[in-house]
Amino acid sequence: MSRGTLIDLLYLVSATTFIVALKGLGSPKRARLGNAIAAVGMLIAVVATFFKQVDGHSLYHLGLMIVAMVIGVVVAVPTARYVRMTAMPQLVAIFNGVGGGAASLVSITEFVHIHSTHPATYVTLEVLLGVLIGTVSFSGSAIAYAKLQELMTGRPVTYPGQQIINGVLGAAGLVLIVIILASGQTALLWVLLALSFVLGIAFVLPIGGADVPVLISLLNAFTGLAVAASGFTLGSNLLIVAGTLVGASGILLTRLMSKAMGRSLSNVLFSAFGSVITASGASGADARPVRSGSPVDAGVLLSFASRVVIIPGYGLAVAQAQHVLRELAEQLEAKGIEVFYAIHPVAGRMPGHMNVLLAEANVPYEQLKELDEANSELQTADVALVVGANDTVNPAAQDDKNSPIYGMPIIHADQAENVLFLKRSMRPGFAGIENELLYSPKTTLIFGDAKDTLTKIVAAVKAN
């Protein structure tokens, strides 16, 4: 067997591991194994590539290649290991962005390479598509990162004629590709690069912070497609398979995510969701009376309940209060009180984010209830304890047709006998929408930092 065939065979093994890995990632039991399998497959592919021959010679610049890889590893490992779990969405955004950037650079390099060794007209569609899609993913992810990291406003950035301008930008990119293909004017590549960069930014700006995770999933799929395009350019089945897998599954995953929020993908991408601060019916909200209480009140209420449903949200994670919350749950259970956690599919900032955060605090998996089950539990619950959640318990999603979140499935905290709402302030939630539940006569608000408040509640429960 020749060296080339052996390497192709190893690439086939690698591509297979990716398929097996994705399959594994879809089931809780095998997910971690699946990820490890993909990592092994990747290692096989990279090692095999070192021995590959291109145009009859071994790879040049091996030293430089290794230096580049070492730089990559040295930066990536500590970043991925030690960034706080709450910042996970940003991290995925940034790792996706660099992947898009790499795909774009590969296409550009190949373009330059082809240009120096072939007649000027020898430029192919996939090279240009790789540049366009990869760059959009790169700059789009950078803006997504900035939004999540709060380097810029998380609210949608809008200006008049935005959709039209974006449409024109997108169309201009495609026209430019046709012109480059037809005329062979290679200098236009740099124009395409700049245009794609601007397009990525313009595309992401109007998307509100709450929707950014869905967007990251879409950009992830884009990067996959850019990788597949590079695969065509380089004649690599491995890149085509891996890129297409990610592209196809990523687009489907994006749709599943928007569905979990009760919205369509186009609504997520184009409606500048959350740009209006208050929903209808909440005018003059500042002046409306709310009932607030102390942590001791809350402790007493909880101690004499028989069923408590905890509804955690992103605020819990921000306050790093998962562990105290678990302690509270354990205290209550010790008193013979039933405790569940109601997990909204989009609690946290990404689907599944909250499960990860609670698992980190060793909350037993069996106590986590998904939406439907949680809602049936809530009908008989004495207390719904809302910690750092807001939009996911907003009844406006059910009652108010004019609300931007109308149609999103919610956790019916309002059906419990009493609602304890732990909040930092009266500020509306991530999506920027006023919450009627705060003004309900059932509701007691407890203001303050979630961790602090929970610690005091734990003390109060112990005292009772």
Next chain:
Amino acid sequence: MGNVLLQYATVLMLTIFVGVEIIAKVPSILHTPLMSGSNAIHGVILVGAMLVLGSAHTTLEMVLGFLAVILATLNVVGGFVVTDRMLEMFKAKPKAPAAKSDEVAS
């Protein structure tokens, strides 16, 4: 040339169907790890980056290729590590059926 392209297109088509099939039934709690895991998988562009750097003739190609390898390595390594970190949280926690078991994960 045409034949090769057609062969690639065949692979592309088949993979699209595989990609869609695989994802069709995934519980929502795994959406995030799945996204992150597939994010790592498209880091396979590292192989492409190695190939372009390895056949670079000019300084421009070398610089671009070098950057591509760095970015792709970040994507691969960061992607896998972060996914593993997320999934670490799920370990030893059986996918609980609706029944309430007394088993408490450590």
